[in-house]
Amino acid sequence: MVEVEDAVVTLVRLLKTNMRVVNDDASLASVYVSREWLDRELLKNYDGQVTVGLREPSLVKPLNLDHSLTQRVLNFKVDCWAIDKERKQPGTRTRSKLREEILRIVREKRFKPNVTTYDFVGIGPPTGTHKAYHAGSSSELAPGHASWTELAAAEYEKIWSSDDDRFLKSVSVNLEYAMILFRFKFETSRYDPHENNVKKIVLSFEGYGTAPGGNGVTVKVWNHVTSAWENAQTGTGGSDETITITLDSGLTNFIDMNSEGVGYLYVLARTTNPSDGETAAALYSDYDECVLTVEGITHLKFGAHRDADEVSVKPFIGHTEFKVIGWYIENVEAT
Numbered sequence: 001m002v003e004v005e006d007a008v009v010t011l012v013r014l015l016k017t018n019m020r021v022v023n024d025d026a027s028l029a030s031v032y033v034s035r036e037w038l039d040r041e042l043l044k045n046y047d048g049q050v051t052v053g054l055r056e057p058s059l060v061k062p063l064n065l066d067h068s069l070t071q072r073v074l075n076f077k078v079d080c081w082a083i084d085k086e087r088k089q090p091g092t093r094t095r096s097k098l099r100e101e102i103l104r105i106v107r108e109k110r111f112k113p114n115v116t117t118y119d120f121v122g123i124g125p126p127t128g129t130h131k132a133y134h135a136g137s138s139s140e141l142a143p144g145h146a147s148w149t150e151l152a153a154a155e156y157e158k159i160w161s162s163d164d165d166r167f168l169k170s171v172s173v174n175l176e177y178a179m180i181l182f183r184f185k186f187e188t189s190r191y192d193p194h195e196n197n198v199k200k201i202v203l204s205f206e207g208y209g210t211a212p213g214g215n216g217v218t219v220k221v222w223n224h225v226t227s228a229w230e231n232a233q234t235g236t237g238g239s240d241e242t243i244t245i246t247l248d249s250g251l252t253n254f255i256d257m258n259s260e261g262v263g264y265l266y267v268l269a270r271t272t273n274p275s276d277g278e279t280a281a282a283l284y285s286d287y288d289e290c291v292l293t294v295e296g297i298t299h300l301k302f303g304a305h306r307d308a309d310e311v312s313v314k315p316f317i318g319h320t321e322f323k324v325i326g327w328y329i330e331n332v333e334a335t
Helices: 007-018 091-108 153-159
Strands: 031-035 048-054 059-062 069-083 115-119 131-137 167-171 177-187 198-210 217-223 228-235 241-247 262-271 281-294 299-307 317-331
Touching: 007 031, 007 048, 007 069, 007 091, 007 115, 007 317, 048 091, 069 091, 091 299, 091 317, 131 153, 131 167, 153 167, 153 281, 167 177, 177 281, 198 217, 198 262, 217 241, 228 241, 262 281
Parallel strands: 031 048
Antiparallel strands: 048 069, 059 069, 069 317, 115 281, 131 177, 167 281, 177 262, 198 241, 198 281, 217 228, 217 262, 299 317
């Protein structure tokens, strides 16, 4: 049974994943997003902090006479904080940018706060989060196989976005397929979803494959319980197409999470046909993503917000507080 995710975790992840604040010097601001409360020590190393908590009573509203259908309404308090930083803009200007960014995220994501997209933007060999590997083989290799080679930094850049600058894996050995392995990493300590909270997974591969036996890419997901590649989806194009796998049951079989809350999900893409030893099998990858939907809040809206700068301390702390309202519908039969 899918568990309802802590709504604060959902909102923290939404803000953390989508936060993009640019300083006046064109650098990307470092913003720490977490549960409450303000940590002044953090502000020594970060340009700003955003905190999320439940600070007002929440409601459960019946939507029918037998109360089997209810609306859970949660009242969040969201705060953004910033101080003056040397060689950067004043703290009040950082605070203003944070304020506008929070307003933007909630407006844009108001109908899907429980949906998170993971991709390879900004990922490279040293990042330690998601990983991508390539290989050539006559059979589909398991995730831990020694033949996988991680992409180099310049190769990772080719799968950052859908821009027609593609990573190419080519093999010319007879009966070998060109393959790419994508590893998505989730850490609950970083506010990623726990496997028990996930109710839907959508995996997408954008690219194409060519081979002597015909064009096409086959995409599969690793079931760590059966130790097998499953849920195959195929394309047949000789130019970019998006191949999608949608999972909505047995999801804990595909996210391999340990007791420390670190989990992995593996996706395999290979040419549908192998090389014949003369003409190569070539796999082109442009962009790849994993979209997780958790059980929890499905709507957001703003209540009110106000500036509440703290001027009794030095340096002054620019501070804005928001009321954000989230809700979702529950259908529970009496027993």
